[in-house]
Amino acid sequence: MTGIPLARLFAMAYRLLVDQLHERLADRGWTDVRPAFGFVLLALRDGPVSLRDLPDVLGTTKQAVSKLVDAMVATGYVQRVADPGDGRAKRVQLSPRGEALLSDVEQIWAELEAGWGQTLGVARLDELRAGLETVLRAAHGGSLPAVRTVG
Numbered sequence: 001m002t003g004i005p006l007a008r009l010f011a012m013a014y015r016l017l018v019d020q021l022h023e024r025l026a027d028r029g030w031t032d033v034r035p036a037f038g039f040v041l042l043a044l045r046d047g048p049v050s051l052r053d054l055p056d057v058l059g060t061t062k063q064a065v066s067k068l069v070d071a072m073v074a075t076g077y078v079q080r081v082a083d084p085g086d087g088r089a090k091r092v093q094l095s096p097r098g099e100a101l102l103s104d105v106e107q108i109w110a111e112l113e114a115g116w117g118q119t120l121g122v123a124r125l126d127e128l129r130a131g132l133e134t135v136l137r138a139a140h141g142g143s144l145p146a147v148r149t150v151g
Contacts, residue, residue, distance in 0.1 A: 017112055024108045030101060032075050036068055039149050040078065041094070041102045048093035050083060059148030077101055 018035055025033050043049055043057045055065045069092055072078040077098035083089035094102065117125045136144055 017109075020112055021105065021108050024111070025101075025104065028104055030104065033077075033101065034071070036149065037072055037077060037101075038105065039147065040068060040072060040092075041098065041105065042147055044078065044092060044094045044098070045102060048081065048091040051080065051090040051092055054092060057146065057148075059146075064149075072098070 018038075021038075022033065022035065025031075039058050040054075043054065049057060051065075051069065054069070055062045058065060069078060069080070073080060076095055078092050079095045080090045081093055083091045113125070120128070133144070139145075
């Protein structure tokens, strides 16, 4: 192996992107957003998810999900609603405030990627993205895996 291990570079790059995201969110007034909120935002972007299913979606424990959802309800980013198919069950969905946050997050990600494109060149960034996607799809039967928490 030559150079810095890829895993270490990926970890540093991920940390850089997350730190820059949260700096820009704070600049836009989103001062109460924790990094873990991003996993829930991503899980809920296409619609409500059963509270019972969320631990599997996020790859973490029921207790951790419960605390995370409680924090996001308290800050107004998500809502618990009744499951129409099961009166005893709850679903979690983005609130209007959560949808606004997700919109800003996606805009900031695009800005950060554009910055990477300026540093690397758009063609090299596209090659990096394509290569990563190829490796991930090859390791997961042709599909991209879900984005899950660490742990």
